[in-house]
Amino acid sequence: MMQAAFLSAYANTNSGYLYDDADGVGIFGFPAFSATGLVRHGFTARIGGVSTGPYTSLNMSFTRPGEPRENVMKNHRLFAKRAGIGWQSMVMDTFEHGVTVLEVDQSHCGMGYFRPSLPYCDGLVTKHAGVTLVTGHADCVPLYALDRKRRHIGLAHAGWKGTLGKIGCNMINMMRTRFGSDPTDLLAGVGPCICGDCFEVSEDLAARFMDAYPGVPLVSPGKPGKGYLDLAMASAAQFLESGIPPAQISLMHKCTYEDPTLLYSHRRDRGQTGGMSAFIQLLPPAKNAFMQLEAPLHQV
Numbered sequence: 001m002m003q004a005a006f007l008s009a010y011a012n013t014n015s016g017y018l019y020d021d022a023d024g025v026g027i028f029g030f031p032a033f034s035a036t037g038l039v040r041h042g043f044t045a046r047i048g049g050v051s052t053g054p055y056t057s058l059n060m061s062f063t064r065p066g067e068p069r070e071n072v073m074k075n076h077r078l079f080a081k082r083a084g085i086g087w088q089s090m091v092m093d094t095f096e097h098g099v100t101v102l103e104v105d106q107s108h109c110g111m112g113y114f115r116p117s118l119p120y121c122d123g124l125v126t127k128h129a130g131v132t133l134v135t136g137h138a139d140c141v142p143l144y145a146l147d148r149k150r151r152h153i154g155l156a157h158a159g160w161k162g163t164l165g166k167i168g169c170n171m172i173n174m175m176r177t178r179f180g181s182d183p184t185d186l187l188a189g190v191g192p193c194i195c196g197d198c199f200e201v202s203e204d205l206a207a208r209f210m211d212a213y214p215g216v217p218l219v220s221p222g223k224p225g226k227g228y229l230d231l232a233m234a235s236a237a238q239f240l241e242s243g244i245p246p247a248q249i250s251l252m253h254k255c256t257y258e259d260p261t262l263l264y265s266h267r268r269d270r271g272q273t274g275g276m277s278a279f280i281q282l283l284p285p286a287k288n289a290f291m292q293l294e295a296p297l298h299q300v
């Protein structure tokens with residue numbers, strides 16, 4: 001893609017987010033996803049949980065040193081209650097820092113919680129209502145997708161490796177090949193992550209990204225030997241490359257590094273930090289009208 005064409009498309013994506021901290025547990029969401037009435041979705045803030053110290057307080061990561069598993073399970077239950085999802089319905093990715101996307105169904109619910117973890121994967125797709133896809137984050141990008149027509153969803157976790165390997169394209173491609181999705185029916189979203197002003201990388205890594213994303217100005221100059229990398233822009237570029245119209249792509253533009261009150265950041269906190277969860281669940285069709293009273297009902 002030529003840079004002018006990319007910038008023109010990028011300018012037509014949506015910016016911003018909803019944030020609600022009812023009951024003390026904060027959740028970020030995309031206005032466009034909420035408006036469909038087809039899903040519950042969002043991204044957790046770090047408030048309203050039981051964890052302490054550097055993990056204060058809604059730590060969603062099971063892999064932090066010294067953090068009791070029971071605390072994290074409690075946090076997941078608190079979050080599930082607040083989000084209106086059954087916590088038994090959740091299935092979690094496994095942080096390969098790769099580009100593997102797996103299709104899941106009801107038989108996978110509970111994996112990563114009270115059942116063994118899934119095989120390595122950083123992305124999940126499903127066509128089944130009631131299955132809650134969950135990915136873990138602490139600067140890495142959460143990528144969301146919703147097929148409004150055929151009712152399928154996808155969710156992925158992408159650090160720099162997943163972004164370089166274009167896991168977002170893999171996720172959309174899975175929705176096409178497994179479920180018959182047409183990209184022009186999809187909504188896509190990029191949740192809270194470390195932003196292009198805060199994510200400093202080596203010049204070598206920056207150069208690899210420029211090769212992988214020709215025409216996408218995702219690197220800005222940094223100190224000698226360094227550059228700043230815009231993972232959210234790269235994520236939008238993957239959705240555009242996949243054929244999703246710009247007006248159907250939403251970016252929260254919420255930086256994890258810049259908000260220590262609401263968000264953990266691996267980079268800012270030098271690894272001594274908790275994790276957030278991204279989640280999305282398809283609602284059963286018959287119940288949409290009753291479960292999403294605040295949303296437009298045109299899809300019913």
Ligand SMILES: [Zn+2]
Binds near residue numbers: 195256
């Ligand atoms: Zn930032």
